[in-house]
Amino acid sequence: MTAKIVEVVAREYCLTKPFTFVERTRIIDSIPDYHLLLKPIVAGICGSEMLYFKGQKELEKLAKRLPMCLLHEGVAEVVKTGAGTTILPKTRVVVNPLVPCGKCFACMNLQENLCYEAKYMAANVDGLARTFFLYPESRVIPVPEDIELEVAALSEPISVALNAVEASGIKEGEKVAVIGDGAIGFLVASVVSSMVRIPHENLFFIGVVDGKLSMARDFATILNSYKEKQRLEELFGKIDVVFEAAGGGAHKSTVSQSIRLLRLGGRCILLGISSGEVSVAITNIVNKNLMFRGITRSKMEHFVKVLDLLRNNESFRSKVKRAISDKNFVIRSAKDLEDAFRYADTEAGEAHLNPGRVLVKFP
Ligand SMILES: [Zn+2]
Ligand SMILES: [Zn+2]
Known part of the structure; x- marks a missing residue:
């Protein structure tokens, strides 16, 4: 040829x-x-x-x-x-x-x-x-x-969200928190809701901008971490899986929030990136037996699954439109x-x- x-x-x-x-x-x-x-x-x-x-x-x-x-x-x-x-x-x-x-x-x-x-x-x-x-x-x-x-x-940001959700191994009945009210956080919450079918009361969407948080109001429990510190503290130690999807300057607080939110043996998936280093309370990770895992990019098979999901799952597609x-x-x-x-x-x-x-x- x-x-x-x-x-x-x-x-x-x-x-x-x-x-x-x-x-x-x-x-x-x-x-x-x-x-x-x-x-x-x-x-x-x-x-x-x-x-x-x-x-x-x-x-x-x-x-x-x-x-x-x-x-x-x-x-x-x-x-x-x-x-x-x-x-x-x-x-x-x-x-x-x-x-x-x-x-x-x-x-x-x-x-x-x-x-x-x-x-x-x-x-x-x-x-x-x-x-x-x-x-x-x-x-x-x-x-x-x-x-x-x-x-x-x-499809690309959804494929990354899907990769993260698969890597987390969430099971039905678990409590999940997504930190970060940007597009990736919203898409992770959408996948958790539509694919793993984690119900409203067990899915927490945490961020700082009310207008962004409210996009998930009908399928997740939304929580403004600036304004609702008390409500956030009530969740400490109760979450099975945290997705950190804020990144950037927010890492200074979201990583420690993740450690506090997780129950003993909980898992955290890190999607956000930031430049430089972030200080971390290692002892708390050790004592709580937490698992942290980073996720970057996605595989071709994730793209194929995403297009299938968009075609066959009406409720997921309507979430993505938002x-x-x-x-x-x-x-x-x-x-x-x-x-x-x-x-x-x-x-x-x-x-x-x-x-x-x-x-x-x-x-
Ligand atoms: Zn991207
Ligand atoms: Zn290679």
Whole structure:
């Protein structure tokens, strides 16, 4: 087989330095075997990308990785196909942002999401913020017809939530707390509710912004940890499984909250990330026999399960819809993308109080 010849000019919106996107063009002149020419349609802005946008990554990572196109959660359309592929043009696909090497110790013995040499969109290779790109067919999944593209665009964060819930080994009858009222926390709570069927009274959604907490009001017991310290303390020592999904500066308090909330022998799944170190009351972890486990990214099988779940579980799909912001942005220029990122900043932007994943659309 040989690469298929095409002639396409892609516009790419690259982050060149914090707060600055610059448009550049790239000519795509061939499609390698087993690859697709894709056109992004809709993508979500993830907190991990906000760290690049705001220059909050380690300086050496910024220096090494920029300029880079951000965005790693989304749906694209197949424009043309390379030799050896089976997918048809015009198919809408969820893009798995991770391409594992398939050869390293992690790929051979552990799991693909731990690959040492992985290419990961908007982390060490370009993401979806461009009008066309090439991608291996093996890392995309067609969107079933009855799922809205905006909902399918959340497959990646849902797949991470699903990976975390599976890793926790929650059983029916257990008490679960999710700390963090952002999109990931909400999606973890949604999976716990819809898949493991943990009822309202045993599922606690803990955060600091009432407007975000209330999105889960009908299926979880919501608790504002700033305003309702007493109620939080009443739960200390009673929770079987805690998911820490806040991360960032909140780690200073959420890790110790997790230790206090857990019963003897309880489990904590850490999803949030922060830079630097966080001090931890090790003795309490030891004396309570707690288990802490980190979860990063997800496997291809999680994406497949997520799309199945979205298609077959009406109540889950309706929860996921709430995790989409009312506000979205159409991207025709680098400035449009900057506006979207400034809005989606949950610390300094309007998304601080407005819930849901901010989506960007490519016309
Ligand atoms: Zn993400
Ligand atoms: Zn590998």
